[in-house]
Amino acid sequence: MTINTIGRHFREGGKNVIRNGWMTFASVSSIAISLLILGLFLILSLNVNYLSQQIEKQVEIKVFLQTNVNDETRTAIQSSIQAMPDISKLTYVSKEQGLVELRQRMGENGKAFLEGLDGENNPLNDAFTVEVKEPRQVAQTAEKIQALNDGKNPAPILRVSYGKGTVEQLFKITSIIRNIGLFLVACLALTAMFLISNTIKLTIMARNREIKIMKLVGATNGFIRWPFFIEGALLGIFGSILPVAALTYGYWELMNSVTLNTSVLMVKFKPFLEIVYPVAGLLIGIGLVIGIWGSTISVRKYLKV
């Protein structure tokens, strides 16, 4: 293939896009619409995932110490926990601090109830608050911490609590939500692929005469295929750039206009770039691949003359 011919293929591919105006419009808009729907669901499911991650991150382990534990033992326990690989953050909450926090949390209602509990009367225990790197491993980590009691008499740890039961339930729900999202996105991606390749097939079917004539005048299969290949790629790119632009702009606007309300609810949108890259990548990728694939497959059918 000469440079001249390659240039001709690109020119032809481009010209075909313009020449077949209505068919181009039909395929670009059907690509755009199916990818737009796919993109919407993708953004939705990415955000639901993000949300469930945020919720999972709030899972923490409370380690309450016996009241008679001295400073030395406490420090030993602290460094043992710190040494565990799954720990992301460890804070010591003394019983005095615990009381302050409790008062804060209960507010006016607890004022009378918590009266006179300072100093020697403090019923609370010294405690550690442990945050884990992988919330789903929280049960194992809690067990390991509990195991620090083994072989020690008296046992220094009173209780390890991480919301057993509730946490498992939470993870079950977030898993289901994630899987549903993944399933929906996969279904939509398949539908979009089918729709797009079908439209492109139609565009090319309308031109089987053209392919037949090319064959009759002695064009090689490669020569016939190239412009269609390029045309398919162009249709795919045009068809995917539109929804990517719309979704990017829409998401930007959404983030800017609703941030305030949501921060109160402790719900945040997934950061802009973390949405834009995967969505743009996936949509343009699908558009391009299906554009090329659809046109190549359809042309091949007519090349067998």
Add this chain to the structure above:
Amino acid sequence: MIEMQDVWKTYPDGTHAVRGIDLKVNANEFVYVVGPSGAGKSTFMKMIYREERPTKGQIFVNGFNLEKLKPRKIPYVRRNIGVIFQDFRLLPKLTVYENIAFAMEAIEAPKKLIKKRTLEVLDLVGLKNKVASLPTQLSGGEQQRVAIARAIVNNPAVIIADEPTGNLDPETSWGIMNLLEEINYRGTTIIMATHNKEIVNTIRKRVIAIEKGVIVRDQARGDYGYDD
């Protein structure tokens, strides 16, 4: 130039279109193929440019054995054959010039040569003033001239014409025939299927009559021989 040895063609639906044809056409001959509709004329023509393959037998075109040809090589055989149809088969969205140049682009001819040769054949078929027209803006006769120009632009050794005057009025038909004679005179073999009695009986050439897939008559300077 063209040789068929005991060629048979049975379609998948069981139709026996061609049943044992032996034939030799020399370079520079002009051959009419006549016979009733459905006699196998079209199948016979299609096998020459390998749109159809025989079920049995051998076909040689311009030195190529079509039966031993690798699919990859088919385009190169077709470059020796120009094909003309009753319904012209031009590309509707390309101009006259582009329709013809297209056949040269398809075989990756140099750009300069494409322009020179395209204008040359347009001149030959008498449409030099219509280069920028679209096929839909032309009369039937003019469209057929464009199709002929496209068929000869790559200097093929053979022209296969399947009822080239079938859609044209008598006067236009004579014009097309003059053009084909001119092309034949310049050295191209022509095989033309036709139902036009008057043309066959006036411009006398070799006549092959096909009936029920068999050659029933092969005359030098023959006549049409049917009453339709």
